[in-house]
Amino acid sequence: MVVQVVEVSPRDGLQNEPEILSTASKIELIRRCVEAGARRVEAVSFVRADRVPQMADAEAVMAAVPRRGDVSYIGLVLNRRGLDRALAAGVDEVNCVVVATETFSQRNQGASVDAMLGAWTDIAKAAHAAGVRASVTVAAAFGCPFEGDVSPATVGDLARRLVEGEPDEIALADTIGVGVPTQVRALVSAVTAAAPGVPLRAHFHDTRNTAVANALAAVEAGVTVLDASVGGIGGCPFAPAATGNVATEDLTYALHRSGHPTGLDPTKVIETAAWIGDQLGKDRLPGALGRAGWFPADPR
Amino acid sequence: MVVQVVEVSPRDGLQNEPEILSTASKIELIRRCVEAGARRVEAVSFVRADRVPQMADAEAVMAAVPRRGDVSYIGLVLNRRGLDRALAAGVDEVNCVVVATETFSQRNQGASVDAMLGAWTDIAKAAHAAGVRASVTVAAAFGCPFEGDVSPATVGDLARRLVEGEPDEIALADTIGVGVPTQVRALVSAVTAAAPGVPLRAHFHDTRNTAVANALAAVEAGVTVLDASVGGIGGCPFAPAATGNVATEDLTYALHRSGHPTGLDPTKVIETAAWIGDQLGKDRLPGALGRAGWFPADPR
Structure with missing residues (x-):
């Protein structure tokens, strides 16, 4: 079964x-990811530059990404103002975030879960009216740094309410990297029941070394779209020394060796990871494949 | 289902x-692992000191480990001379290694697979005659640095021949960290068919970030004994910058959160990892849990 890996390093x-990074380096990162085989890229977010200075040049990045018919660029938006910017910048998809727990939603988004559900529906309808795909991520779906465990029933209830925006896709995000495969199965099952027919995507962080196990469990449960970040760049805002997004090269290794082609070129992914590591001044990236090498030696 | 974690940091x-490390530090490591809940410890190897200087003080270590009825100490032996030393030192179990591929066997053990099969049978019979348990590890069972892929049939054939030594346990080792869960299932199935009734143990390296996925797959396939090393110390001889043994704290997290108690105290395991990291002068250990912290915050 083919699995699509959404490259989220440019944004998440x-x-x-x-x-x-400079705007030119961001564009170069996206160009290299596409060259390595990425066909969906979370490229930018349209949020307040005073809150997220890393994304202040979203319009300039989108103006220069390689446009080709087979690559879809995703912009993160959290309100109508962000959506208007995203549409003007020519994104192919917008993604909105709703947090599974009230405390995290208030602290991270500065808004209640109900308010974000309303924002999502509003964004999704306007995006669809403009002919742009709209997906939504359920953040902290596997656990919350403030409220602890999150039950599959809670995520299922949320998914039921997300359906009002007619999502092209619902992404289940383990934002703080606490999940395990048993939870993946329970969550996929709960959300499938709550939002029948809506394609699922999964977003795993490797903070506690469970991301690859979770990703493979998600694929076995029928999820065919997974997020990843070259090199595993991004880190974890809740644990400064810890890992964030699972590395694209590690996920690619696990998928290819398990019989799931991704269309990615492992050599180019590993090279891109090394390149972005240099750009960020990192002497060590979370991704394991760059240190270990592919197996068998030639990935093709 | 309870899973037993064999602590292999003192040896592997x-x-x-x-x-x-000094002999005193090795003994302190073992003492701390037992205090953290380890009930089987691969403590030492009885091999040539000129080849493996790290294990030259095996007798002195074994003379000072905390002896208690509920803890079993394993000594690695590769020949009769090693066995005699192990028995004299009072180990509770011996473990022998047979490599799945000829090239790796010749290069690593300096002996053919056939020769090592003979050595295993000889060691096992003598150990059993002395009232000591004898287990055998199939090294490179998931892939060989020289020969590449290893088929489950190859490992099954080897397991069939290992039965002559009446092993108390066969351990399947991913010595270079290349395996994925589909392979785990195929291997467990092949070895169970080839050596019916022999308990299995699995030994995963996290070199390519698949160890936790493999460990959980092994448990789901019925394996209830897994090897791990606190902090993930040990490294990989075939890739100097890469990770070796899966970290005990990472494995414990994945198991406990998946509903598999291990008897280990996560806080003490993480403290022991930090301690051994200091002893080895490492500013960064492979284990993720020490950087990320348990979830939810209180592991008990």
């Missing part, structure tokens, strides 16, 4: 790095 | 670290 990765 | 971990 870079947004959580202390170093701010 | 330390043997692959450039720094040689």
Whole structure:
């Protein structure tokens, strides 16, 4: 079964790095990811530049990404103002975030879960009216840094309410990297029941070394779209020394060796990881494949 | 289902670290692991001191480990001379290694697979005659650095021949960290068919970020004993910058959160990892839990 890997390093990765890259380097990162085979890229977010300075040049980045019919660029938006910017910048898809717990939603988004549900529906309808795909991520779906465990029933209830925006896709995000495969199965099952027919995407962080296990469990449960970040760049805002997004090269290795082609070229992904590591001044990336090498030696 | 974690840091971990610890520090490591809940410990190897200087003080270590009825100490042996030393030192179990591929066997053990099969049978019979348990590890069972892929049929054939030594346990080792869960299932199935009734143990390296996925797959396939090394110490002889043994704290997190108690105290395991990291002069350990913290915050 083919699995699509959505490259999120340009947005979720870079947004959580202390170093701010030049616009040219961001465009080069996206170009290299596409060259390595990425066909969906979370490229930018349209949020307040004073809150997220890493994404202040979203319009300039989108103006220069390689436009080709087979690559879809995703912009993160959280309100109508962001959506208007995203549409003007020519994104192919917008993605909105709704947090699974009230405390995290208030602290991270500055809004209640109900308010974000309303924003999502509003954004989705306007995006669809403009002919742009709209997906929604359920953040902290596997656990919350403030409220602890999150039950599959809670996520299922949320998914039921997300359906009002007619999502092209619902993404289940383990934002703080606490999930395990049993939870993946329970969550996929709960959300499938709550939002029948809506394609699912999964977004895993490797903060506690469970991301690859979770990703493979998600695929076995029928999820065919997974997020990842080259090199594993991005880190974890809740644990400064810890890992964030699962590395694209690690996920690619696990998928290819498990019989799931991704269309990605492992050599180019690993090279891109090394390149972005240099750009960010990192002497060590979370991704394991860059240190270990592919197996068998030639990935093709 | 309860899963037993065999702590291998004192042998497989330390043997692959450039720094040689004092005998007192090795004993302290073992004491701390037992205090954290380890009930089987791969404590030492009885091999040639000129080849493996890290293990030269095996007798002195074994003379000072905390002896208690509920803890079993394993000594690695590769020939009769090693067995005699192990028995004299009072180990509770011996473990022998047979490599799945000819090239790796010749290069690593300096002996053919056939020769090592003979050595295993000889060791096992003598150990059993002395009232000591004897287990055998199939090294490179998931892939070989020289020969590449290893088929489950190859490992099954080997397991069939290992039965002559009446193993108390067969351990399947991903020595270079290349396996994925589909392979785990195929291997467990092949070895169970080839050596019916022999309990299985699995030994995963996290070199390519698949160890936790493989461990959980092994447990789902019925394996109830897994090897791990606190902090993930040990490294990988085939890729100097890469990770070796899966970290005990990472495995414990994945198991506990998946509903598999281990008897280990996560806080003490993480403290022991930090302690051994200091002893080895490492500013960064492979284990993720020490950087990320348990979830939810209180592991008990």
